[in-house]
Amino acid sequence: MASEIFERDRHVTFLQMMYQLLPSPYQSQEINRLTLAYFVISGLDLLAAPDRLVDKEAVAKWVLSLQAHPRSQSELNNGQFYGFYGSRSAQFPSEDNDNGALLSRSVGNLASTYCAVAILKIIGYDLSSIDSESILTSMRNLQQSDGSFMPIHTGAETDLRFIYCAVAICHMLGNWSGMDKEKAKAYIINCQSYDGGFGLTPGSESHGGATYCSVTSLRLMGFIEEDILSKDAESSIINVPLLLDWCLQKQAADGGFQGRPNKPSDTCYAFWIGSVLKVLGGHKFIDKKALHGFLLTCQSEYGGFSKFPGDFPDLYHSYYGFTAFSLLEEPGLKPxxxxxxxxxxxxxGI
Known part of the structure; x- marks a missing residue:
């Protein structure tokens, strides 16, 4: 039987365990260790857990050790990205299986760099102390002619996820030299679909995560206003009424949010779509009681949240369960x- 309350203390214990030692099922995600660390550390912060649970000095030292650095100033424009590696193993050069030779030096990843900068910000590290020049100068190499971003310097997909990472990095560092905002804006606008939502790429199906990346990126870049519904939505660069309607239609009969039509409700979309509604000023239209009830069915007795009711909890859905409850103004959680x-x-930055 699902608990009828948000089990904060159990969630703190769950994250504390993950901070100390990740269970073996996470071995396959070792390459994303920085992302997993972000979920843990930001989760503990949201839960207002005691500072003693996180060794901030040790965390900062570990995160900073994962930044890629050019060997010389001239390398900043060699097309590679000098951000952060996703994990320690990602720092090792790749090996050519045909002759055993080491290939070119491995480089940073845009999503990992977002998580690294976010962790440093959360623990109160002075971001002016990091090598932001290498990050921002080389990040421009990742932006494509259409305004989109690749996560690494070659051979990867381009879509809204990585525009968001680039935007968030620039915003947190307080320096927009790492990207062309106008090109990014144009790409985002082209991703709004006929139904009001946003697809990951122009012409693709509307998706809750892609819609979050679009709206929050435009907000962080200053292209749309906060609480736009209380202002002149008709003058916005995006179709706000259609977007609002799409978002509200994603709250399903069970109270949860689905990422796309005809998909089951999923814990994480309470954050992805709930956040979009918060930015637009439409959060008041959510059936909060129903959403609260759905999320509690995904709350694990061990702490943490699962994707669907009855599943085992995982770090990803646990974190977005916490953020969803923060949006619902659950007592004991930080805004x-x-x-x-x-x-x-x-x-x-307080």
Whole structure:
């Protein structure tokens, strides 16, 4: 039987365990260790857990050790990205299986760099102390002619996820030299579909995560206003009424949010779509009681949240369960900065 309350203490214990030692099922995600660390550390921060649970000095040292650095200033424009590696193993050069030779040096990943900068911001590290020049100068190499971004310097997909990462990085570092905002804006606008939502690429199906990346990116870049519904939505660069209608239609009969039509409700979309509604000023239209009830059916007795009711909890859905409850103003949780996906206090830098 699902608990009728948000089990904060169990969630803190769940994250504390993950901070100390990740269970063996996470071995396959070792390459994304920085992302997993972001879920843990930001989760503990949102839950207002005691500072003693996280060794901030050790965390900062570990995160900073994962940044890629050019060997010389001239390398900043060699097409590679000098951000952060996703994990320690990602720092090792790749090997050519045909002759055993080491290939070119491995380089940073845009999504991992977002998580690294976010972690440093959450623990209160002075971001002016990091090598932001290498990050921002080389990040421009990842932006494509259509305004989209690749996560690494070659051979990867381009879509809205990586525009969001680039935007969030620039915003957190307080420096927009790492991207062309106008090109990014044009790409985002082209991703709005006929139904009001946004697809990951122009012409693709509307999706809750892609819609979050679009709206929060435009907000962080200053192209749309907060609470746009209370202002002149008709003058917006996106179709706000259609977007609002699409978002509200994603709340299903069970109270949860689905990422696409005809899909089951999923814990994480309470954050992805709930955040979009928060930015637009439409959060008041959510059936909060129903959403609260759905999320509790995904709350694990071990702490954490699962994707669907009855499944085992995982870090990804646990974190977005916490952010969803923060949006619902659950007592004991810090207020959320939806644009950056962290506590509002961390986002401000207090």
């Amino acid at each position: 959320l900065c939806v644009e950056l996906g962290m506590s509002a206090i961390a986002a401000i």
